Amino acid sequence: MTLNLDADFLQKRPANYRPLTPLNFLFRAADVFPDRVAIVHGEERHTWREYAQRCKKLASALKRTGVGRGDTVAVLAPNTPAVLETHFGVPMTGAILNTLNIRLDAAAIAFILEHSEAKAFLVDRQWSGVAKDALALLSSKPIVIDIEDALAESGERIGSCTYEEFLQRGDASDPIYSPEDEFEAISLNYTSGTTGNPKGVLFHHRGAYLNALGQLLHHKMDSDSVYLWTLPMFHCNGWCFTWAVAAVGGTHVCQRKVVADQIFDAIEEHGVTHLCGAPTVLGMLIEGAARVGRKLAKPVAVMTAGAAPPAAVLKDSEQMGFVVRHVYGSTELHGVTSICDWHREWDDVPGEDRSKMMARQGVRTAVTEAMIVANPLTLEPVPQDGTVIGEVLFRSNLGMKGYLKNPAATEEAFAGGWYRTGDLAVMHPDGYIEIKDRSKDIIISGGENISSIEIEDVLFKHPAVSYAAVIAMKDPRWGETPCAFVELKAMGFDSLTEEELLDFCRARLAKFKVPRRVIFGPIERTATGKVQKFRLRKLVQGNEQSV
Known part of the structure; x- marks a missing residue:
């Protein structure tokens, strides 16, 4: 006889099933660690109770402005408390959070604002110039709110009000939205757009919840953890750590710039235990x-x-x-x-x-x-x-x-x-x-597959090399051969020659894998540390025959 596990009394009900959402992490942290410092930013401090209240006020203010389920709220800002607050405040309205890469130009920002149909746009004043240029390209403009961060270096107000003024329009006691289905969208992240326009990747509450917990498990974090923001919050929502730190009631240490001395100072001053990058x-x-x-x-x-x-x-x-x-x-x-x-x-x-x-x-x-x-x-x-x-x-x-x-x-x-x-x-x-x-970066030379990563790994072993990127370069005989872009360290290594570096490679690689050309100079990288190799390929197009 088979057990009847589909009986009516064995089905989902409010007591045994709730849609998974990382929003509950914040409520728990505020209940369990109300007076613990949640956010550190320069001289600014917020406890978990304060953090939760500010997120609720943000949600209330957005809803009173007409933002609701299915709308998009865009943010252009570095790693600051306001961005952390949007990760809870925006989805508390049922809206979708879109954190923008701060390195994008006006045209790319305008495309994303239009493609996502952003209803509100929060802008750190240091990025007011590029945001203003992007808005000028739009026929229909979102509500613009200025984030007046005390540590911003420059900029002007371009919005209808400041972020702090906007929060005052909200009431933390207003009801908040909770997803009816855990597969509902929580955020929108645009890819870097290596070919054509970037694509908008929709995250869901279930995925954000599960990956946040996975991050805590594998990064071995608990309530005593102090997390330093060296990873951009706009990149995959900070690999979900924007939500994860709340799950354990740890401490966020915000950092606008990724600078070595500032990172070491923050580690010493705040007792940082974890970071990403x-x-x-x-x-x-x-x-x-x-x-x-x-x-x-x-x-x-x-x-x-x-x-x-x-x-x-x-x-x-x-x-x-x-x-x-x-x-x-x-x-x-x-x-x-x-x-x-x-x-x-x-x-x-x-x-x-x-x-x-x-x-x-x-x-x-x-x-x-x-x-x-x-x-x-x-x-x-x-x-x-x-x-x-x-x-x-x-x-x-x-x-x-x-x-x-x-x-x-x-x-x-x-x-x-x-x-x-x-x-x-x-x-x-x-x-x-x-x-x-x-798959698009593999080098096929004379019918042999060559891994660009293997060559880069060898180049990195040279004491003078700070960074390296290898691409395929057209070759009339072999079809393709490796071409290396190399960035040297700043400590007296500027005398390294191409031939010396190639000799180093010859001693460690098969002959057909050794780069046929080395180009010295700065290598442009995205804010997340990736090299867009299609840009490097454009640099050598038309010049292969001269090698």
Whole structure:
């Protein structure tokens, strides 16, 4: 006899089922840790009780202005308390939060405001110039509110009121919105737009809730944690840490700029325990510490992603006192979905081999259901031999709702029942994946596949190299050959020649993998530390024959 588990009295009801939402993290923190400092920003301090009250007032003010379910509220600001407040205050109205990349130009901002049909636009006055230019390009303009941060360096008021004035229009006792369905949209994050206009990725309450908890678990955070904002809050909603810190009642330390000295000062002054950032941030800290001989008084946990971290950078970071956790994911997956989970027995692995193991993208997180490396055409998993390359595919509750107003791109991203990352990787015998390249960045030279990441990793080992990026360059004989862009450290390494660097590579790479050209100079990166290689490819187009 089979048990009847579908009986009416065994169904969902208010007492046993509520839609998952990170909004409840804030309410709990305000109840459990009302007088604990939640936010530190310069001389500004807010307790969890105050933080929650301000978020409720923001929600009330927005609703009284006509913002409601399905509307978009855009924010153009660095890592400040106001941005943290929008992460709760905006979804408390049923609206969708859109945090904008502060490095975008006016045309890109205008496109996003128009595409998202933003109803309100909060602007830090330091970015008033570009915001004003963007608004001039719109036929229908949103309500503009000025964020008057005391630490802003310049700017002017361009809105109808300041953020603090706007909060006074709200009442914290007004009812707030709670999602009826956990798959409702909570935020909108636009991709960097490597080809054409950026795509708007819709996050949902369920994904934000689950990934926030996953981040806490894997970054090993609790109520005593002090989180320093070196990762942009506009990037995947700060990898969901904007919500996660509230779940444990920790402390946010805001930072408008990512500057080595300021980061070290904040760590010492506020007892920072955790931070996040791209490998470029780690590289900056390593160089900054070397210039002045600075060291950490106690270990600080760092979660790094955004680009494959060179083994040399991981090694140097550990020697400084950082406990590095290497993770991987994408905007379409609410941020982080895999981690190079560490095994105690690996502690005894020799230095360089240990760093190489840590540089792998690892295994799925506790809140990611499935991750495979497979043939992109057949979807058959590749052998776990660390050699055969396939595409990284995900299937989990962390998948986006889809791309706003873009059904074709959404279907393409989810083709075959998996999220298609476009990243090429191998699966090692222990089940850990290692990214070899983006599918569009792989270099095919004389029929041989060359990983740009492998060459970059070798370049990073040279003591003079601060940053490196490798792309494919057209070649009349081989079809493509590697071209390296190299940024040198500022400490007396400007005399390094191209031939000296190539000799370094020849000693460590197969002959066909050695770059045919090295271009020295600053390498432009996004605010999240990524190099848009299509821009580098444009720089060498038409010049290949002269090499």
